[in-house]
Amino acid sequence: MSSPDPQTHHPIEAELRPPERLEETLARVERLYRDVVVPREQALSHRLSNERAFLDDAGKLHPEIIEARREIMRAAGEQGIYSLHLPERLGGGGLDREDMIYVEEKVYGYGVKLNPAMLSWSEGATPRLLYCHDHQQEQFVAPLVRGEKTSLHGVTEDGAGSNLFDMKTRATRRGKDWVLSGAKAYITNAFDADIAQVLAITDPGQGRRSFTYFMFDTREYLNKGYRIGRVFQTMFGDGYTGEIFFDDMVLPESAVIGEPGQGFDIAVMSFNYTRMRRAGMCSGWSRYLIERALDRVKHRQVGNRPLGANQGIQWMIADMYVDWLQARSLSLEVARSIDTPGPWYRLPRPKDEVRRICALKVSNDESFYRVADRALQVFGGAGVMRDTDINKLFQIARNLRIPGGTDEVQRTTIAETLGLRFDPSKSAPADDRLKGS
Template sequence: MTPTHLDVSAGDRVLDYTRRFQRFHEDVVVPLEVELARQKVGTPWQPALDDAGRMHPQVWQARREVQRRAAAAGLYAPHIPVSLGGGGFSRMEMMHVEEFVYHTSGLGLGLAALAWTEGPAPHLVHAGAAVRRDFVEPLMSGEITAAFANTEPDAGSDVLGMRTRAERRGSGWVLSGRKAWITNAPYCDAAQVVAVTEPGAGTRSLTMFLVEADRPGFRRGPDNRTILDDGMTGELILENVQVPDENRIGEVGQGFAIAMTFINWRRVCRGGMCAGWNRLLVERAVRYAKARQYGGEPIAALQSVRHQLADMEADRYSARATSLMAQAELDELGPFAVPLAPAARRLISVLKVVNDEAFFRIADRAVQIHGAAGLRLGSVEEKLFRLARNLRIPAGTVEIQRNAIARELVAGA
């Protein structure tokens, strides 16, 4: 049963963070966005791409500047445990933080102030002393960026179908394989690579390793142009890459559980991310409907438009309410525990599928209300529609989430 005593309000620590982020956004982010606009190199959400199809270097450097300065201001990693130098915020606190950041930033550079896939993630509590010193510390300060290398050309949702291998060689390991659809592959300073160490051992067959990008045999493959068209996705190729055992993250055979910790982090972040963007889309749709004229009246007077606005708000509210309750329950269960409680697995999947689908419906209606203006390439509505469509696949498709929800329901019946 769902607990009845859960507090879903934002506390003093969240309010302090949001005040500081607002100042950071005004003092640091906005001037950088103005400078990018002056340089005519695209926008943070629709960057110009170079000949290789990668994000324009000036846009990338602007994002890196925001990351470094956010880290210095104590804004970059509130979600990371205090033991790793982070803020130690709970998932409930992060829900409110993420909602504020995504609503305030929209699609701008401010999003880089809060660590995403290329930054520190909760699974790094399993890193040993050497990895913490050489990788986690500079990652936390924004000095370097990372990639999470799990997906392969023929292994996406079927994680256990991956072919990348790590074989014992003396006191270290030799890794060979190919990873695809990897965010930050073109730029990462190091990759967290999941590889098979014991074929046929099921969920104990995988282990995670830190692989620095300057190691012999590590190279960047072709870019993967996606619906986002942001120049940040590509392939990583490992050809007999040697790493010491101290580069292992977690125990041998623990790679599946640790990889799922990372993936589940991306899933639970949907709550605040989608809440922020949904609120932005609803606000913009209402403003546009009140301003746009049809037959001498604003289109907001038309019942067909009013119903679309009402449906957007119903989706926004219900997804946000689901997220708040789920995050609070997850804090009690342990959102990143290894092993993860079955009830937590179910809640994480519920959170992701509800937000993915509500966000998609809201973005779709936002484009419709804006009409031709919503179809303009690079508009907020057009880009968020593409983002919404994209989100239903990474970190486990919505179909996989439904399978997981049903499996836990049936097993617990």
């Protein structure tokens, strides 16, 4: 299935209404897609539309696709698009969350082939760079912001997911150095990352102050205490997820991001960013699916009339639109409320903002999943074929309800910040715990 023609206008496109201040930025995004992304998608169509050719013999993302993604990242960096979300002092574009929603939904609205590489995501210039020191700028920060290098985020472990306090990876001091020991699982970009950003426990039993982030060059430390393990094949077969190990790996003090004991707060800020990023991502992909579904039901003939003439199909399309509109409207409102005091990356965040960010993630994750489910239903047999964008987006939609904190964790946080946080030994809400968390 081909990516949508950027010149094709669908009914809901008129509802996007990005502000005039973004006109030039969005025009640059469109040129980048047309001039850089589309030619590479066309050249690699035999791999992008065939999941067997999408991976190499070891089940990892094929090197040709990796290189195409890197070319797009570098081009996006050169054109000032890749890191629009970061402040200008780091070389970013300085856009706030509301403006980034408009940019993200345009990028993701092109589909699910190579276009996501136009914007930094978990393997690129993440907000953790805000806490890097001056000596880390040239080697790590600048290349990530420019899209010249990629990174991995080592937090999740086989026995530690949403609850960071279950983490087993430790870093202990040895003179002026740190010795890192443990393993991380389900890590995106595990095999190709140039840079690793890893969270470890450095001072057990100290609550939020127990954690520290470390950053290092993966090529420099490969087989010198740092090992890459097996492929973890996800439900959509990305060949991009794996495990990494730290075998008494010795790191200098200069590898610390921020300060020792600051890791928990940096992680929370990172997770908040991941959740806020759902807004433009899910809006763009939902719109893509609605547009594909509209094209399908207008042109697919069943019993000598368009499939879309059936009321049951019309209702499914209408429900897809309602889900998209509700989630997008909530996202823009939450973004504006966060941008008003600004900036979106400040810490600590008021509990009412945390609650709204959690609501944004739940709303987008579940609305996008319903849109993808109905799109697949509309496409029928063609929708369940594994090598189609419809099928892949359905699988991605299901996956998104887990990373960044499961939707159930988001609901728990929402309830707790509304006063429903209980001490197990009591029957009343633990107000003191709520205030101090």
